[in-house]
Amino acid sequence: xxxxxxxxxxISVVEKEDVTLDCVxxxxxxxxxxxxxxxxxxxxxxxxxxxxxxDEQNEISGRYSWNFQKSTSSFNFTIxxxxxxxxxxxxxxxxxxxxxxxLIFGAGTRLAVHP
Amino acid sequence: EAQVTQNPRYxxxxxxxxxxxxxxxxxxxxxxxxxxQDPGLGLRQIYYSMNVEVTDKGDVPEGYKVSRKEKRNFPxxxxxxxxxxxxxxxCASSPIAGGTDTQYFGPGTRLTVL
Numbered sequence: 001x002x003x004x005x006x007x008x009x010x011i012s013v014v015e016k017e018d019v020t021l022d023c024v025x026x027x028x029x030x031x032x033x034x035x036x037x038x039x040x041x042x043x044x045x046x047x048x049x050x051x052x053x054x055d056e057q058n059e060i061s062g063r064y065s066w067n068f069q070k071s072t073s074s075f076n077f078t079i080x081x082x083x084x085x086x087x088x089x090x091x092x093x094x095x096x097x098x099x100x101x102x103l104i105f106g107a108g109t110r111l112a113v114h115p
Numbered sequence: 116e117a118q119v120t121q122n123p124r125y126x127x128x129x130x131x132x133x134x135x136x137x138x139x140x141x142x143x144x145x146x147x148x149x150x151x152q153d154p155g156l157g158l159r160q161i162y163y164s165m166n167v168e169v170t171d172k173g174d175v176p177e178g179y180k181v182s183r184k185e186k187r188n189f190p191x192x193x194x195x196x197x198x199x200x201x202x203x204x205x206c207a208s209s210p211i212a213g214g215t216d217t218q219y220f221g222p223g224t225r226l227t228v229l
């Protein structure tokens with residue numbers, strides 16, 4: 001069975017702190033895709049990143065970076081120098097090819113960045 | 116502008132009163148799906164559609180119906196809503212059914228069933 005666990009329900013930081021959101025997944029498939037989505041207070045889902053299981057290179061996009069480690073089945077997300085605008089719920093999700101495009105989501109982590 | 120639209124965005128209704136939430140995409144995507152978001156559970160798939168007239172159940176289909184008569188539209192129907200269907204609903208689409216393309220989500224519909 002496939003499963004995504006985001007153990008951190010809520011995280012509170014002060015602006016400019018670095019913060020890491022954890023994501024641990026379970027799957028028996030050798031080929032799969034991992035995603036992160038952001039849900040700001042306005043409620044929409046914003047796509048952040050997609051990573052396939054064969055690409056373990058870390059990725060950096062501005063203040064955002066992602067660490068994918070197959071050995072620990074983790075796909076963690078780090079925000080460097082957090083800002084108030086980063087306050088949102090963040091979802092990690094898993095998809096397997098041929099699985100009818102279904103995304104398996106974690107429960108989400110609510111990040112509050114305070115001035 | 117390429118987008119997925121949902122209507123209504125907010126809806127308060129009473130138990131048993133049939134309702135439809137519409138979803139439309141203007142990207143000519145083959146694949147569309149519905150998810151519901153509940154606290155502590157993340158998003159779970161309700162139904163999906165691989166193409167026109169092809170629909171199938173997701174993980175939590177009970178109490179819902181869908182139809183796909185046109186490629187761009189994928190309405191979610193609650194024939195007899197109950198309070199446990201109070202949730203935030205998202206429609207999503209992606210270019211190719213069976214592929215691994217990124218899904219694009221609509222803005223969400225917040226439904227309250229009293």
